[in-house]
Amino acid sequence: MTLPLSRRNVLGSALTLGAMQLFPGISRAQARKLVFATFTGSWEEAHRAVLVPAFKKATGQDVLLDPMLSVDQIAKVTAARNNPPIDVMLHDPGPALAAVAQGLVEPFPHAQSANYKDLIPEAQDPNGPAMFFQVVGITYNPEKIKTPPTSWADLFKPEYKGRVGITNLNSTLGTGFLVELARMHGGSEGNVEEGFKAIERLKPNLAAVAANPGALAALFQQGQIDISPGNFNAIQLLKARGVPVEFVAPKEGAIAFRTQIEIVKNTPHKELAAKLIEVALSPEVQTRLMQAPYLVVPTNSKVKLDGEIARVLVKDVAEMKKKFVFQDWAKINEHRAAWIDRFNREIKL
Amino acid sequence: MTVATAKLPSATGYSLAFATPLAAFFVLFFVAPLLLLLVVSFYTSPELKGFGLDQYAKVATDGFTLPVLFDTLWLGVQTTLLCLVLGYALAWCYVRSPGSVQRVLMIAILMPLLTSVVVRTFAWVVILGRQGIVNAVLLDLHWIQEPLKLLYTRHGLIVVLANVQLPLMALPLITALQKLDPNLEDASAALGAGALRTFWRITLPLTVPGILAGCLLTFSASITAFISQSLIGGGQMLFMPMYIYQQASSLQNWPFAAAISLVFLVAVLGCVSLFNLVGRLSQRHATAA
Numbered sequence: 001m002t003l004p005l006s007r008r009n010v011l012g013s014a015l016t017l018g019a020m021q022l023f024p025g026i027s028r029a030q031a032r033k034l035v036f037a038t039f040t041g042s043w044e045e046a047h048r049a050v051l052v053p054a055f056k057k058a059t060g061q062d063v064l065l066d067p068m069l070s071v072d073q074i075a076k077v078t079a080a081r082n083n084p085p086i087d088v089m090l091h092d093p094g095p096a097l098a099a100v101a102q103g104l105v106e107p108f109p110h111a112q113s114a115n116y117k118d119l120i121p122e123a124q125d126p127n128g129p130a131m132f133f134q135v136v137g138i139t140y141n142p143e144k145i146k147t148p149p150t151s152w153a154d155l156f157k158p159e160y161k162g163r164v165g166i167t168n169l170n171s172t173l174g175t176g177f178l179v180e181l182a183r184m185h186g187g188s189e190g191n192v193e194e195g196f197k198a199i200e201r202l203k204p205n206l207a208a209v210a211a212n213p214g215a216l217a218a219l220f221q222q223g224q225i226d227i228s229p230g231n232f233n234a235i236q237l238l239k240a241r242g243v244p245v246e247f248v249a250p251k252e253g254a255i256a257f258r259t260q261i262e263i264v265k266n267t268p269h270k271e272l273a274a275k276l277i278e279v280a281l282s283p284e285v286q287t288r289l290m291q292a293p294y295l296v297v298p299t300n301s302k303v304k305l306d307g308e309i310a311r312v313l314v315k316d317v318a319e320m321k322k323k324f325v326f327q328d329w330a331k332i333n334e335h336r337a338a339w340i341d342r343f344n345r346e347i348k349l
Numbered sequence: 350m351t352v353a354t355a356k357l358p359s360a361t362g363y364s365l366a367f368a369t370p371l372a373a374f375f376v377l378f379f380v381a382p383l384l385l386l387l388v389v390s391f392y393t394s395p396e397l398k399g400f401g402l403d404q405y406a407k408v409a410t411d412g413f414t415l416p417v418l419f420d421t422l423w424l425g426v427q428t429t430l431l432c433l434v435l436g437y438a439l440a441w442c443y444v445r446s447p448g449s450v451q452r453v454l455m456i457a458i459l460m461p462l463l464t465s466v467v468v469r470t471f472a473w474v475v476i477l478g479r480q481g482i483v484n485a486v487l488l489d490l491h492w493i494q495e496p497l498k499l500l501y502t503r504h505g506l507i508v509v510l511a512n513v514q515l516p517l518m519a520l521p522l523i524t525a526l527q528k529l530d531p532n533l534e535d536a537s538a539a540l541g542a543g544a545l546r547t548f549w550r551i552t553l554p555l556t557v558p559g560i561l562a563g564c565l566l567t568f569s570a571s572i573t574a575f576i577s578q579s580l581i582g583g584g585q586m587l588f589m590p591m592y593i594y595q596q597a598s599s600l601q602n603w604p605f606a607a608a609i610s611l612v613f614l615v616a617v618l619g620c621v622s623l624f625n626l627v628g629r630l631s632q633r634h635a636t637a638a
Contacts, residue, residue: 069598071598071599071601072598074601075598075601098601162498167584168584168585169599170584170595170598170599174584207479207498207501208500208501208583208584209501209583209584209585210583210584211579211580211583211584211591212579212584215579215580215583215584218471218474219478222474222475222478222479222480222481222500223478223479223480224478224479224500224501336600337600337602340595340599340600341413344413344587344592344595345413347585348585348586
């Protein structure tokens with residue numbers, strides 16, 4: 001048999017291929033795989049290595065990871081509400097609530113879920129259960145700071161003049177830190193007046209107000225700052241690269257953000273999306289994600305904690321309730337725009 | 350003769366037909382989104398409800414947006430002036446160098462353009478940091494006792510922006526200086542003018558088109574340099590690009606973000622027209638003189 005390789009055939013195939021390249025919707029509309037918008041960086045690596053194979057094993061289906069920031073996930077889904085390009089979103093608590101408020105979320109069928117009831121109560125949310133916690137404590141450079149800090153109040157010590165870094169309120173980290181400062185001085189999620197006053201007092205110590213947590217972490221590498229509020233997982237990345245940094249949970253409690261996984265409304269893959277969440281909540285997947293090198297803090301109470309997480313954060317899931325501070329992000333979201341506005345105006349170095 | 354011209358396009362004439370693909374591209378991917386932006390800016394609430402001029406009223410009266418806008422434009426002016434001084438000197442050296450040196454210089458000028466802005470900016474983070482090259486050298490020479498704060502300062506930011514945008518200034522200046530007839534400068538010198546006088550009366554006025562082109566490019570690139578501004582300036586310095594990003598992304602307040610984007614755009618267009626006006630006036634002045 002010979003291939004009918006006429007010029008017309010070749011040209012026809014070439015045009016078809018070209019059209020498929022130009023308008024991928026033609027082919028994708030028929031058989032789009034489940035798309036999970038995870039976070040970039042180490043989260044993507046961890047999910048690709050653990051969650052994707054586990055989902056494949058459970059369902060025989062593939063899941064595509066399309067990592068992006070929470071706010072970009074919301075923007076993409078808002079732009080195409082009826083035919084969303086993402087099926088499952090991953091959000092920090094602020095954007096998770098915003099997505100629900102904007103009607104972008106399909107509730108998780110938790111009644112049919114075997115793993116949902118095993119989540120610690122703080123992780124349970126019918127709109128989108130938390131698949132892991134992000135924990136914020138104090139990051140410091142042990143080569144410069146010999147006595148490990150124990151409290152948020154240590155950031156204000158006069159010996160750290162010009163050594164402290166924070167981020168602005170664009171990030172969950174920056175906003176959570178402001179709220180925690182307010183709570184230390186009698187404020188709350190609804191009233192951060194004391195938090196702003198505290199940052200005002202912190203000014204002599206501030207070497208940098210970074211534009212985002214990533215830029216803040218990079219400042220440790222440059223020796224620009226020696227102590228700052230920091231995300232447990234971001235610190236592990238730096239440590240792995242040989243940067244001298246350590247993480248401590250302050251005695252007031254480490255700030256914990258639940259990272260919620262939500263089904264997108266109008267997804268063509270509702271069942272598969274629920275299945276992915278079920279797999280993500282399972283003790284097997286969460287145990288693997290908790291181990292090195294991922295060190296993702298689990299939410300399922302059946303996971304037995306060990307390794308670095310048990311060493312510096314919490315010994316077991318029961319201890320999470322005592323040692324983690326969960327903030328009320330519904331309250332925070334109400335005021336966040338005004339706080340960002342105020343931070344813009346007041347925090348000039 | 351007339352038949353031939355009717356059939357074939359004239360070699361020296363121009364036809365808009367050749368511009369239609371690009372024009373279509375621009376209409377689709379630039380004009381249409383811009384109009385959309387305009388529409389969004391007239392919504393009165395972040396939930397995209399109600400039409401009105403509320404967002405523009407907020408820009409005019411909140412006492413914060415306009416100072417940020419002027420500060421951003423001022424940053425652009427400062428960067429452009431530094432860039433002009435450095436770029437003119439560089440272009441001057443280039444034009445007066447022998448061919449082999451020119452080739453090396455041209456690679457040096459173009460190299461930054463071939464590197465990503467992120468990489469260039471991160472290199473500056475390493476240079477300006479507390480343990481960076483500048484501080485290390487100054488400490489070793491015992492000129493300073495404590496590391497200077499260079500990163501996250503306005504001066505640091507201006508230097509970095511000037512470096513990052515320098516090719517945009519140097520290239521038009523080189524072209525302008527190369528087009529300059531060396532006989533004019535010789536004539537000026539022969540008629541008794543000193544080097545400085547020749548520069549002020551001959552070289553500078555005749556290179557005004559290059560200066561204008563360079564300034565326009567540098568100015569617009571430095572006021573919109575989101576990455577350099579946020580990495581070197583940090584989170585406590587707010588310029589328009591970060592402000593727009595914050596309102597659009599962190600706060601999902603699209604109408605206000607759209608309004609400040611358009612105000613920013615109009616302000617920049619205003620500056621560009623001002624540049625052009627100054628250019629035309631100075632050229633008229635040069636030809637009159």
